[in-house]
Amino acid sequence: MTAPSAKLSFWGVRGSTPTVDPGTWRYGGNTPCLELVAPDGTQFILDCGTGLSMLGSRWVIPNNTQKAETHILVTHYHWDHIQGIPFFSPLYVETNEFHFYSFRSKFLGRDSLKQVFEAQMATPYFPVDLSAMSAKRKFKEVAGGEEFTIHGAKIVTRWLNHPQGCLGYRIETPAGTVAYATDNEPGDAKLDESLRELAAGADVFINDAQFTPEQLATTRRGWGHSTWLEGVKVVREAGAKTLVLFHHDPDSTDRMVDNLLRQARDEFESVYAASEGMVLTLGGDRVEAHLPGARSALRREAQFRALVTGTTEDGHAFEEETVVNDLSLQGALIALSHQPRLQSELQVVMETPGANGAGSMRLRGYVVRIENDPEKGCSAVGVVFTE
Ligand SMILES: [Zn+2]
Ligand SMILES: [Zn+2]
CATH class of the missing domain: 3.60.15.10 (Ribonuclease Z/Hydroxyacylglutathione hydrolase-like)
Structure with missing residues (x-):
C-alpha cells in the first residue's frame, strides 16, 4: 500500500x-x-x-x-x-x-x-x-x-x-x-x-x-x-x-x-x-x-562544454564539468551528476566556438526543474538564465 x-x-x-x-x-x-x-x-x-x-x-x-x-x-x-x-x-x-x-x-x-x-x-x-x-x-x-x-x-x-x-x-x-x-x-x-x-x-x-x-x-x-x-x-x-x-x-x-x-x-x-x-x-x-518547466522557445540542439558551479540539495557547493545540449535564449537543460537544489543559482561557463577560436560565455541560471535518471546516474537539470 x-x-x-x-x-x-x-x-x-x-x-x-x-x-x-x-x-x-x-x-x-x-x-x-x-x-x-x-x-x-x-x-x-x-x-x-x-x-x-x-x-x-x-x-x-x-x-x-x-x-x-x-x-x-x-x-x-x-x-x-x-x-x-x-x-x-x-x-x-x-x-x-x-x-x-x-x-x-x-x-x-x-x-x-x-x-x-x-x-x-x-x-x-x-x-x-x-x-x-x-x-x-x-x-x-x-x-x-x-x-x-x-x-x-x-x-x-x-x-x-x-x-x-x-x-x-x-x-x-x-x-x-x-x-x-x-x-x-x-x-x-x-x-x-x-x-x-x-x-x-x-x-x-x-x-x-x-x-x-x-x-x-x-x-x-x-x-x-x-x-x-x-x-x-x-x-x-x-x-x-x-x-x-x-x-x-x-x-x-x-x-x-x-x-x-x-x-x-x-x-x-x-x-x-x-x-x-x-x-x-x-x-x-x-x-x-x-516547478513548471521553462517556457519553450527557440530551442537549439547543440553541444557546448560547460563548467557548472552551484549548490546541492543538502547545501554544499559543487563544481562539475558537463555538456549542455539543449539550449534556448531563456534557458538550458544540463546533465549533472550532482543534484542541485531547486530554486538555487547555478553559474554556467560555456565554451563557445567562434570565428576567432573558442571563447567562453558566462551565464547565471536558476534551477527550475530536476529530472532524475537513475539508469544514467545523473539528473537533467533545467535552468532559466537570469543574466
Ligand atoms: Zn493580499
Ligand atoms: Zn489584505
Missing part, C-alpha cells in the same frame, strides 16, 4: 495587485490562489485572486459519477483575494458545487462573501449579472479560533493581524498539514501567538513575505504584511518543517525575490519562494517541490 499523499498547487502568489512586468514572470504575477487536493481527492481552494481564473481554465471534470464539491476558504475581502471570482469559469457550470468559507466582516455584516459576489457583479462593473452563475453555491461563516472537519480533513482558523481582519487556515490531512497565513504583520502579541498555533508542527507553512525586514521596520510598518525573517522565526518557534515565502510585493522583481529567498535559506534549511505553477507534494519523508 502506498502512503497517502496530498498535492498543493500555487496558482497565484503575488500580493496587492497582479503584475505583468517581464521582470516578474518567473515567480508570476497572479494574485493569491492555492489548491490543495487531499489524499481522498477532496479539493480545497485557498483564496480567489486572479490565480483562480487560471485554475478555472485548467479545470478537470472528475470522471467519477458522484460529483464532488469544492471547498473554497477565503482569508479576507481585499481585492487581491477576491478579484478572480467573476472570472472563474466553473462557477458558470450548473453541475458544479462550491462551499465557501469566510468571516463576517463588521463592515459588511451578515453574508459578507455573498455580498461581495453581488457587488463585484453589479452593473456597471461586470457585463453579466449574478444569475448567470449557475453552479450551486453554499456560504458558511467562520471566525478565528474555530475547528471543523471537511471529509476527514481538520480545518483550524485563527485571526491574523491585518487591516480590516484576515483569517489564517490550517488544513490537517492524513498526508500532512498545510498552514496558510497570507496578509499578516507581526507585532500584536496575541495574534503573533495565533500565527504560531496555526504553524505548529506543520509540514508546510505559507507566510506573507511581501517586505524586507528594513521596509517593515520603517516605511511599511502598519501596512499589514510580513517578511522572510518573521517567517523563519515562526517556523523555528512553531516547529514547522518547510517555509514558503508568499504574497510577493508587486514591485519585487524576480531578482529581488531570489535575494529574499537566499537570505531565508541562510537561516533555515527548508524554504521555497512561492512561484506560479509550483506544486508541493506532502506525504513522503519530506515535502517534494516541483
Whole structure:
C-alpha cells in the first residue's frame, strides 16, 4: 500500500495587485490562489485572486459519477483575494458545487462573501449579472479560533493581524498539514501567538513575505504584511518543517525575490519562494517541490562544454564539468551528476566556438526543474538564465 499523499498547487502568489512586468514572470504575477487536493481527492481552494481564473481554465471534470464539491476558504475581502471570482469559469457550470468559507466582516455584516459576489457583479462593473452563475453555491461563516472537519480533513482558523481582519487556515490531512497565513504583520502579541498555533508542527507553512525586514521596520510598518525573517522565526518557534515565502510585493522583481529567498535559506534549511505553477507534494519523508518547466522557445540542439558551479540539495557547493545540449535564449537543460537544489543559482561557463577560436560565455541560471535518471546516474537539470 502506498502512503497517502496530498498535492498543493500555487496558482497565484503575488500580493496587492497582479503584475505583468517581464521582470516578474518567473515567480508570476497572479494574485493569491492555492489548491490543495487531499489524499481522498477532496479539493480545497485557498483564496480567489486572479490565480483562480487560471485554475478555472485548467479545470478537470472528475470522471467519477458522484460529483464532488469544492471547498473554497477565503482569508479576507481585499481585492487581491477576491478579484478572480467573476472570472472563474466553473462557477458558470450548473453541475458544479462550491462551499465557501469566510468571516463576517463588521463592515459588511451578515453574508459578507455573498455580498461581495453581488457587488463585484453589479452593473456597471461586470457585463453579466449574478444569475448567470449557475453552479450551486453554499456560504458558511467562520471566525478565528474555530475547528471543523471537511471529509476527514481538520480545518483550524485563527485571526491574523491585518487591516480590516484576515483569517489564517490550517488544513490537517492524513498526508500532512498545510498552514496558510497570507496578509499578516507581526507585532500584536496575541495574534503573533495565533500565527504560531496555526504553524505548529506543520509540514508546510505559507507566510506573507511581501517586505524586507528594513521596509517593515520603517516605511511599511502598519501596512499589514510580513517578511522572510518573521517567517523563519515562526517556523523555528512553531516547529514547522518547510517555509514558503508568499504574497510577493508587486514591485519585487524576480531578482529581488531570489535575494529574499537566499537570505531565508541562510537561516533555515527548508524554504521555497512561492512561484506560479509550483506544486508541493506532502506525504513522503519530506515535502517534494516541483516547478513548471521553462517556457519553450527557440530551442537549439547543440553541444557546448560547460563548467557548472552551484549548490546541492543538502547545501554544499559543487563544481562539475558537463555538456549542455539543449539550449534556448531563456534557458538550458544540463546533465549533472550532482543534484542541485531547486530554486538555487547555478553559474554556467560555456565554451563557445567562434570565428576567432573558442571563447567562453558566462551565464547565471536558476534551477527550475530536476529530472532524475537513475539508469544514467545523473539528473537533467533545467535552468532559466537570469543574466
Ligand atoms: Zn493580499
Ligand atoms: Zn489584505
